[in-house]
Each structure stands twice: as C-alpha cells, then as structure tokens.
Amino acid sequence: MKAGLRQRLHTALERAFPEQRIFLRSDAETKFIRLSPASQLVAWSGSALFVAWAIVATAILLMDSIGSGSLRDQAERERTLYENRLNSLSQERDHRAAEARAAQERFNAALTQISEMQSELLSSEDRRKELEKGIDVIQATLRRTMNERDTAREEAETALARLDGAPANGEVASPDGDSALDFLTAALHSAADERDTMAMLAAEAKLTAQEVELERRLLEERNNQIFTQLEDAVSVSLDPLDKMFSSAGLSADSILDTIRRGYSGQGGPLTPLKFSTKGQEPDPDGLRANGILQKLDRMNLYRIALQKTPFAMPVKDSFRYTSGFGMRWGRMHNGTDFAGAHGTPIYSTADGVVIHADWLSGYGRLVKIQHEFGIETRYAHLAKIRVKVGQRVSRGDRIGDMGNSGRSTGTHLHYEVRIGGKPVNPMTYIKAARDVF
Numbered sequence: 001m002k003a004g005l006r007q008r009l010h011t012a013l014e015r016a017f018p019e020q021r022i023f024l025r026s027d028a029e030t031k032f033i034r035l036s037p038a039s040q041l042v043a044w045s046g047s048a049l050f051v052a053w054a055i056v057a058t059a060i061l062l063m064d065s066i067g068s069g070s071l072r073d074q075a076e077r078e079r080t081l082y083e084n085r086l087n088s089l090s091q092e093r094d095h096r097a098a099e100a101r102a103a104q105e106r107f108n109a110a111l112t113q114i115s116e117m118q119s120e121l122l123s124s125e126d127r128r129k130e131l132e133k134g135i136d137v138i139q140a141t142l143r144r145t146m147n148e149r150d151t152a153r154e155e156a157e158t159a160l161a162r163l164d165g166a167p168a169n170g171e172v173a174s175p176d177g178d179s180a181l182d183f184l185t186a187a188l189h190s191a192a193d194e195r196d197t198m199a200m201l202a203a204e205a206k207l208t209a210q211e212v213e214l215e216r217r218l219l220e221e222r223n224n225q226i227f228t229q230l231e232d233a234v235s236v237s238l239d240p241l242d243k244m245f246s247s248a249g250l251s252a253d254s255i256l257d258t259i260r261r262g263y264s265g266q267g268g269p270l271t272p273l274k275f276s277t278k279g280q281e282p283d284p285d286g287l288r289a290n291g292i293l294q295k296l297d298r299m300n301l302y303r304i305a306l307q308k309t310p311f312a313m314p315v316k317d318s319f320r321y322t323s324g325f326g327m328r329w330g331r332m333h334n335g336t337d338f339a340g341a342h343g344t345p346i347y348s349t350a351d352g353v354v355i356h357a358d359w360l361s362g363y364g365r366l367v368k369i370q371h372e373f374g375i376e377t378r379y380a381h382l383a384k385i386r387v388k389v390g391q392r393v394s395r396g397d398r399i400g401d402m403g404n405s406g407r408s409t410g411t412h413l414h415y416e417v418r419i420g421g422k423p424v425n426p427m428t429y430i431k432a433a434r435d436v437f
Contacts, residue, residue, distance in 0.1 A: 013037040017044070083318050107296070110226055114289065117226075121219045128212045135205045142198040149195065227288045231295075258373065260301060307395050308372040310349035311429050314379060314415050315402070317344050322412055325425040334423035335378070335416035342411045344402040346379050348393045349429075357385050363414070364406020367399050376421075380414035381406050 017040035022033045035043075319340035323333060348369055355376075356368035363380035367387060370376050383403025387393060404411045417426040 010037070013041060017041055079318070079320055082320065086318075107230060110230055114223065114226060117219055117223060121216060121223070124212055124216050124219070128209060128216065131205055131209045131212065135202060135209065138198055138202045138205060142195060142202065145194050145198060227292070230292050231288070308351050309429070310371065310375060310377050310417055310426070312347070312349040312395055313430060314338065314346055314349050314377075315340060315344060315413060316347060317341070319344065319413075322410075325423075325427065335380075335414050336426045337412045337414055338402075339410065339412040340402050342401075342403060343383060344413075345398050346382065346400045346402055346413055348395060348397045348399050349377055350375070350395050352377070352393060354387045354389055354391045354393060354399075357387050357389050357391075359405070362407045364408060365400070365403065366406075369393060369399070374420045376418040378414075378416035378418070380416070381408045381412060383411075 014037050017037040019037060020035040020040065022035065024031045024033065315338045317340060319338045321336065322339040323337040325336055326333060346367075350369075350371045352369040352371040354367065355370045356366060358366070360366040360380075363378070365380075365382040365385050367379045367382065367385055368376060369379075379400060381403055382400040382405060384401040385399070386401070387397075387399045393399060402411060402413050408414075415426055417424050417429060
C-alpha cells in the first residue's frame, strides 16, 4: 500500500514537473544535466519561499517607514505646540511683570497722594483746633462784655435813680450829672454793639468749624478708599509669591530673614512711617500705612530672593524634555535633561558664584554655581564653558553652550539643583515660578 501511494505521488510529481535536461555544449563535447521532478520541486519551493520572504520584508519596511514618519510628524507637532506654549508663557510673564511695574508706580503715586492728604488733614486739624480756641476766646470775651454791660446798666440805673431823686428835694441837676448819663448811655450802646459783633463772629467761627469738620470727614473717607485699594493690590501681588516659595518647599520666612539681615539695622529697605514727633502712638491711618509698607517690604525682599533662587529656566531657545528627575535604568537620575540644537545658549538660573568650570568624569564639561541659602546648580555635558571659577554671575547670564561631552547619548543639558548637597527635583522650582509668572 505504501509502495502504491509512493508510485501515485511520483506519477503526479512527474506530471507537474516532468524531467528536464539542460545541455552544456563545448567545442570538444556535449554534456547535459538532468533535473528530476524532486529537484525541480525543491527549486520551485525555494524560489516561492524567497519571493514570499521578500514580499513580507518589503511590507514590514514600508510599515516601519510609515510609522516612523507619523511619529516624527507627531513629535514635530508636539514640539511646535510646546514652543507656542513657551512663547505664550513668556509673553504672559512679560505682561505680568509690566502690570507689577505699573502697580508699583500707581502705589508710589498713591503713597505720595496719601502723604499730601495726610499733611492736609493734619493742617486742617490744626486749623480746627485754632478755630475752637478762637471760639472759646470769643465766647469768654462775650461773657465778660455781657457782664460789663450788666454792671454798667446797674450803675446807670443807680445814677438815674439818684438823678431822679435830686429834683424831688428841690435841687437842680448839675451839668456833671448830664455828662455822666450821656457817658453811660454811650457805654451801653458800645457794649451792645460789641456783644452783637462777638455773637456774629462766634456764629461765623462755628460755621467755619463745621466746614472744616466736614472736609476732615471727606478726607478720612477718601483715605479709607485709597488704603483699601492699596491693601487689596498688595495682597493680590503678595499671595502668589508666598505660594511659589511654599510650592518649592522653601521656608519663605527664613529666606526673607536672611535677606533682611543683609541690610543696615533699619529692618530692611522700607522703614515704618512716623507721624508724631512727640513719641505718641500712630493713628489708625498711620497703622494701616505701616501695614502696607510692611507688605511692600516683604514684596521687595521677595524680589531680591527671586534673583538669588533658581526659579528661572536654564534654556530659553527651543528644546524638549528628554528625561526627568528620578529612577532611570535602575539608577537615580539627579536632574532634568533639556535636548536642543548643538551650541544652544545656557543661562544661569539665579545670582551666584561659579565654584567649578571644568571637565568632570561623567558630567563632561560642567559648571557649578553656588547660590544663597545653601543652593547649588549644575550644568553638565556642555560644548563650551563661558565662565571661570570665582566669577560672580547674575540671573540670565550666559554661562555655556549645549553640547554632548561626557557620558551622554546626544546633545542635551543635564541640569541639577542641590540644597545642602542633596539633589532635588529642578522642575519643582520651574513649575512653581511658571504658576506665578
């Protein structure tokens, strides 16, 4: 049975692949090569497998090419979107900075206006006190004049009674009595006129005092509105700064105390207002003005702290994030990587002093900057270093160019932030500043 099956298969194979001969002729002889059906089947099968493999490989290559092209397009779109986002954030930051400068100018103008109004209020208060004293003097004079008038009237009545009694005794009034009567009558008229004049002056003084009091109340209401607006503006400007430092995990009070100790013994760049030269406590307006000045003092100290703390971006040109802070390939990655074009400018993120500017194993060309508050920043894999050890740099100064030196797989910047020698996530500072600016 097996032999019959083998015979049928051989017959079918011969029908499909009949025996072929390939003749090889030369000058001397002629040879041929016999191709059996099995050999033809093997050759045909190999050719078919090769063609199928070529088709599958070509399809895979085409699919990879199409997929990589779409990935590149997607990466390009994401890069474009990210650059647009950075540009919008930069414009918003500039707008916020312009608003802050305008608010500062408005506050300075308002503070000048408050000082002028305070001076006017104090002068009006002095005028009111002077008018009150004048009214008291006028009233005292008026009472004295009325008393003198009453005394003169009594004396006149006594004299008249004495004169009236003289004719009854048969005597004739003397010319001296008539003169005394005329004098007393003139004195009474003069006293009455003086009384009326004093009463009129007292009424005018009271009216002037009421006008001064009304003006004082209007000034107080205007001062209250200005103080309220200033307090709201300062609070709106100060709250995001408090939030930024707390988001970065920094103690704002300790940092501000450190900065404040850098000034003279007056407690900072802004000193409290004193409206009294006699050692008296300030009035409520003075207390509110001092409260606003304290908040402005805090804002000014924050401004100084921002220059000394790495809240800025080390790369301002177009870039992409390639690796963040944390575990990577089983090892700790102590910084954030920014990939960009070779030679992209690298900037200092805060004021400080360069403590290293040379090659370091693994880091390649490395720049270390020591900042205030025990903060250190590192900029690694540079193509060129543009600062020297001991050089003092400011925030935004160019310190090097992006490169691929050291242990690196491509052109990028490895950026680190360390506090007390311990690495922390740089994006904590960058995101905290981005939420504010």
